[in-house]
Amino acid sequence: MSELAVPVNGIGPGLVKVGETHPEMVFVIADNAKAIGGGPFAEKFPERVFDVGIAEQNMVMTSAGFALAGKLPFCNAFGNFLALRAIEQIRTFVAHTKLNVKFIGGLAGVSGGKEGPTHEAQEDIAHLRAVPDLVVLAPTDVVSTEKAVIAAAEWVGPVFIRIGRMAAPVFYGADYTFRIGKAEQHRQGKDATIISTGVMLGPALEAATELAKAGVEARVLDMQTVKPLDEEAVLAAAVETGAIVTAEEHTIIGGLGGAVAEFVCENRPVPVLRVGIRDVYAETGKPEELMVHYGMTTDNIVRSVKRALELKR
Amino acid sequence: MQQSRAELVASLEQLAKDIRLDVVKALYQTGGYHLGPSFSIVETLLALYYYKMRVDPQNPKWADRDVLILSKGHGSAGLYSVLARKGYFPREELWTMKTFGSRLQGHPDMLRTPGVELTTGSLGNGLSAGQGYALAARMDDRPTRVYVIIGDGEADEGLIWEASMSIPKFKLDNLCCILDYNKFQSSGASTGCIMPTLSPIADKWRAFGWNVLEARGHDIGCLMDALDEAEKYEGKPTFIIADTVKGKGLSFTEGDNRWHIGTLTEAEYHQALRELGAEAAQ
Known part of the structure; x- marks a missing residue:
C-alpha cells in the first residue's frame, strides 16, 4: 500500500x-x-x-x-x-x-x-x-x-x-494483470475471511491488522470481479476459515455480500456478515464522512468479524 | 431476361398475398397473434428485401450487406415469413413460430433466427442501434445502408426522439427510418385518442433534421420510389412515412385493432384462406 x-x-x-x-x-x-x-x-x-x-x-x-x-x-x-x-x-x-x-x-x-x-x-x-x-x-x-x-x-x-x-x-503495481473472475489474496488467515470489493480493500486490510492484535488471523480477499464470482476462492474461505465478512461500498442487498451469501449457503454454510450500506439511501455529504455514517469503516469490519467468530462457535 | 419494374411490382403484389397466407397459417396453427401489425408492414418488407436491400441469404453475415432492424418487433410474423421466402431458413419452420423450442421466438431474436439483425420487441430501441450500425459502416467506408422500421405507437417512446435528434446530428444519410403509420397501437388509435400530439408527424421529423418522404404503404411501386429517393439523398437521414392500414389484406382485419392481439377462429381462418386465394369459395 x-x-x-x-x-x-x-x-x-x-x-x-x-x-x-x-x-x-x-x-x-x-x-x-x-x-x-x-x-x-x-x-x-x-x-x-x-x-x-x-x-x-x-x-x-x-x-x-x-x-x-x-x-x-x-x-x-x-x-x-x-x-x-x-x-x-x-x-x-x-x-x-x-x-x-x-x-x-x-x-x-x-x-x-x-x-x-x-x-x-x-x-x-x-x-x-x-x-x-x-x-x-x-x-x-x-x-x-x-x-x-x-x-x-x-x-x-x-x-x-x-x-x-x-x-x-494504491495496492497494485504497474506489472499487475487484471484477472476477470479471480480473487486476489492480500493476506493469509485461518480464523475468518474478509472479502472486499472496490475501495473496501484498504479498510479490510486495516481490519485484519487490528484483529491480529487480538490474535485473530483474518484472510483478506480482494474480489474485483463480483460476477462471475470466484467460487473456488469463496469455497476455500468457507472451508478453511469458517467465517466470512464481506465489505462493499454498496447496499448489502444483492451486491458482493449477496453473491457470497448465496453461494456459501448452498455449498458450505458458515456465517456470512455483510458490511455495506444498510437498506437506506445514502444522503449528501463528503464521501469520507458518508463512509463512517453508513458503516463502511475498518471498525465496522472488525466488529463484524468478531460477531462472525461468535456465530461460528 | 431482365424483369421490368412493372413486372417486379406485379410479382411482389402476388408475393404479398403469399406472405399474408403464411402469416395466417402460422398464427392459426400456433395460436400466435400480432396479425394486424404484421400485415401492415408486408409491402414495406417486400420492397426492402426483394427490391432495395443488398443481402445474401446464403451468407447472412456478409459484411457489406444492407441491414434491416424491425424495431417494432411485434411484426415478427411478417418478418419471419419474408425471411423464409428469401431463403434464410426453411419455410416449414414458420409453422413453429412463437412456440417453445422454435428458432422463431415471440419477438425477433438475432441469436436464433438467421436474417434477424437485432433482437427487438421492447419498443423504441431499434433506431438508436441503427445509428450505431450506420456510424460503423461509414467509419469503415462500407456501402451498407441501414433501414429501421418503427411503429407509430412506438413513437410514443422517448428513446425514439433521442435518436431522432442525434441521427441527423451525425448526418447519417446511409440510414433510412420507415414509419409504419397504421394509426393504431395496443389499446387504441395512435394519433387518435392515445397520442393525438404525435401529429404532425412529417413536420416534427423535418424540424429534427430529416429528409421526410411520404408513401402509400401498401403500394409497392410507391415504396420502391421512396426507397430510391432516400438512397440518393445526401447529407441527411431519410424518414419515410408509410401510410398503412393495420391488418391490411383481409376484409375482416383491416383497420380493426382487435387484430393487434386477436387469434383466428376456425371460420375466420377459412375465410382468410379464401380471401387470399388458397381455398375455393364455397
Whole structure:
C-alpha cells in the first residue's frame, strides 16, 4: 500500500491503451464522459468519439449497433444513469444478445456524495448482477482500474466496470494483470475471511491488522470481479476459515455480500456478515464522512468479524 | 431476361398475398397473434428485401450487406415469413413460430433466427442501434445502408426522439427510418385518442433534421420510389412515412385493432384462406 489516488483516474489511461491496440474501438458517450475518465481518449482519438447528448439509453443502443457491426464500443455514464436508467438496454439488447459492449459506471457508492442520492450508485451491482452473461467488475485502485479496462477489452462479451472518485490507497503495481473472475489474496488467515470489493480493500486490510492484535488471523480477499464470482476462492474461505465478512461500498442487498451469501449457503454454510450500506439511501455529504455514517469503516469490519467468530462457535 | 419494374411490382403484389397466407397459417396453427401489425408492414418488407436491400441469404453475415432492424418487433410474423421466402431458413419452420423450442421466438431474436439483425420487441430501441450500425459502416467506408422500421405507437417512446435528434446530428444519410403509420397501437388509435400530439408527424421529423418522404404503404411501386429517393439523398437521414392500414389484406382485419392481439377462429381462418386465394369459395 502506498499513496492515495482516485480510482476513476485509471479509466483514461486504460481507454487510451485499448484505443492504441484496438483500432476497432469506439467510445460512445452521453455528454458527461470526462467526469468518468473519458478525457484522455477523447483528446487522443477524437474521430472515434460519438456523443449522443444526455441520453444514456441512446448511448447504450448506439453502442449495441456499433458492436453489431463489429466494432468494440465502450460507453460511460454515472452508474445510476447506466445501471438504473439504461438497464433494459443493457439487459435486453447487449447482455441477452451477447454483444461486445463495455460499460463504465461512475460515482460508485458514496464517492459522489457531494451530488446526493440521485447520483450515488449504491445498487448498481445488485441490479446488474442479476443480468445473465454480464461481467461486473469493481476495481480497487487507480492501477487495477486501468488494468480492468484493458481486461474488459480482451474479454469477448459485455462487461460493466463500476468505479468511484473517492481517493483510495494504491495496492497494485504497474506489472499487475487484471484477472476477470479471480480473487486476489492480500493476506493469509485461518480464523475468518474478509472479502472486499472496490475501495473496501484498504479498510479490510486495516481490519485484519487490528484483529491480529487480538490474535485473530483474518484472510483478506480482494474480489474485483463480483460476477462471475470466484467460487473456488469463496469455497476455500468457507472451508478453511469458517467465517466470512464481506465489505462493499454498496447496499448489502444483492451486491458482493449477496453473491457470497448465496453461494456459501448452498455449498458450505458458515456465517456470512455483510458490511455495506444498510437498506437506506445514502444522503449528501463528503464521501469520507458518508463512509463512517453508513458503516463502511475498518471498525465496522472488525466488529463484524468478531460477531462472525461468535456465530461460528 | 431482365424483369421490368412493372413486372417486379406485379410479382411482389402476388408475393404479398403469399406472405399474408403464411402469416395466417402460422398464427392459426400456433395460436400466435400480432396479425394486424404484421400485415401492415408486408409491402414495406417486400420492397426492402426483394427490391432495395443488398443481402445474401446464403451468407447472412456478409459484411457489406444492407441491414434491416424491425424495431417494432411485434411484426415478427411478417418478418419471419419474408425471411423464409428469401431463403434464410426453411419455410416449414414458420409453422413453429412463437412456440417453445422454435428458432422463431415471440419477438425477433438475432441469436436464433438467421436474417434477424437485432433482437427487438421492447419498443423504441431499434433506431438508436441503427445509428450505431450506420456510424460503423461509414467509419469503415462500407456501402451498407441501414433501414429501421418503427411503429407509430412506438413513437410514443422517448428513446425514439433521442435518436431522432442525434441521427441527423451525425448526418447519417446511409440510414433510412420507415414509419409504419397504421394509426393504431395496443389499446387504441395512435394519433387518435392515445397520442393525438404525435401529429404532425412529417413536420416534427423535418424540424429534427430529416429528409421526410411520404408513401402509400401498401403500394409497392410507391415504396420502391421512396426507397430510391432516400438512397440518393445526401447529407441527411431519410424518414419515410408509410401510410398503412393495420391488418391490411383481409376484409375482416383491416383497420380493426382487435387484430393487434386477436387469434383466428376456425371460420375466420377459412375465410382468410379464401380471401387470399388458397381455398375455393364455397
